[in-house]
Each structure stands twice: as structure tokens, then as C-alpha cells.
Amino acid sequence: MTLAPESTDIVEITSAEELRELLGAPMRRAIDKERTALHAWDREWLARSPFCLIATSDAEGGCDVSPKGDPPGFVHVLDDTTIAIPDRPGNRRADGFLNILSNPHVGLLFMVPRRSETLRINGRARLVREAPFFDDMVVKGHRPSLALIVDIEQIFFHCAKALMRSRMWKPEQWAEDTLPSHAHIVKAVQYTEESLDELERYYGPAYENRLYGG
16 A cells, blocks of 8 residues: 655645745747637647547536547537537536536637647637537437537637657557456446446447437
């Protein structure tokens, strides 16, 4: 068992000045890359992205990050400053959506396979239960009953360093997968009425058939 370090061994940073002294000032290019509207290349990136992360927080500051994924282009561009993201069947916890009802500020990160850069969008979000563009969001017969509209306040491309360091898109460098099945992990970390065998069947090959409510 690894013991936590003694508090005397931890040196905290407690001010912006101290942080800047440690990190230094950002390059001019890093500051000037911020924009407030979609460029043609932003639109192209969104058209090719099958996956994004949505960060939210409630009114008290409690945070959540939720992954969203669909076929590339699932994000609907309404205009140069507005996008919409469909909701799909999930676990119905709605942590991020509940946060948005009390605090509309969101941060989004869009990824494209094999590309180590990411597109970041920050803005204000609202939930809608019906809109004309819902018909354009149908996937495998599933028309969303809910979508997130994001009014863009800040947009920029984030550099590739993090994904390059992680070797995210380098399968030949991935470590061998020695983790137990998801069913084993679920059974170990939480109470479930289902047996392990039942969970293995639930998360088995048929799981993919239920992605859109089937």
C-alpha cells in the first residue's frame, strides 16, 4: 500500500503570481489564438469529430466531465457562434445537464482520431427538448429527445503535446490490457442486484445493439 505523503512534504501554490513565477508567461501565439466565432477549419474539425468531452459545474462549484460520442459530424452547427449536441440513451444520471440548469457555463474538447490537436470551445449552454434541427440528428433511427445548445464565447485549437506524450493514437506502444472486464469492475466497486454472470451478459456483445435504444 502506498502511503500518502506528509503534509510537510507538499508545497502548495496559493497565488497567481506564484504560479506565473513557476510557469513563466505564455507565448504571444498562445494568447492570440482565442477567437469568438467558428472559422471554416473549426467547422471542418467538428464535421470530422466523433467524440467530445463536456465539462460543467453546479452553482456551488461541484464539477463533472461527460463524454459524448456519435458518428463524425454529430455536432450540429447552427451558425458561426452556436452549436448543438444531441443526447443519446444513457444511464439517466444527467449530472452535467443538472449542472447546466444552475450554471450554464461549459467547456468542450473535441477530438479527431489520429490527430493529436484538440478543438476547445467554451461558452454558455441551454437544454432544449425540441427544435427543427432534431430531424438532422437522427442516428440508427434514434431522434434525440434532448439537445444541448452552446453559445460560443471562446474557441481555439489546443496544441498536441498531451496526446503526443500519452501515445493516445499509437496502438503499437500501448501497454497490454490486463484490466478485468467492466462487469468485474462494476461488481467490485458498487452494489448491484445482478450477479457477475448477469453483468457479463449485459456488458457483452449485445451491449452495442442498445446504444441507440434498441
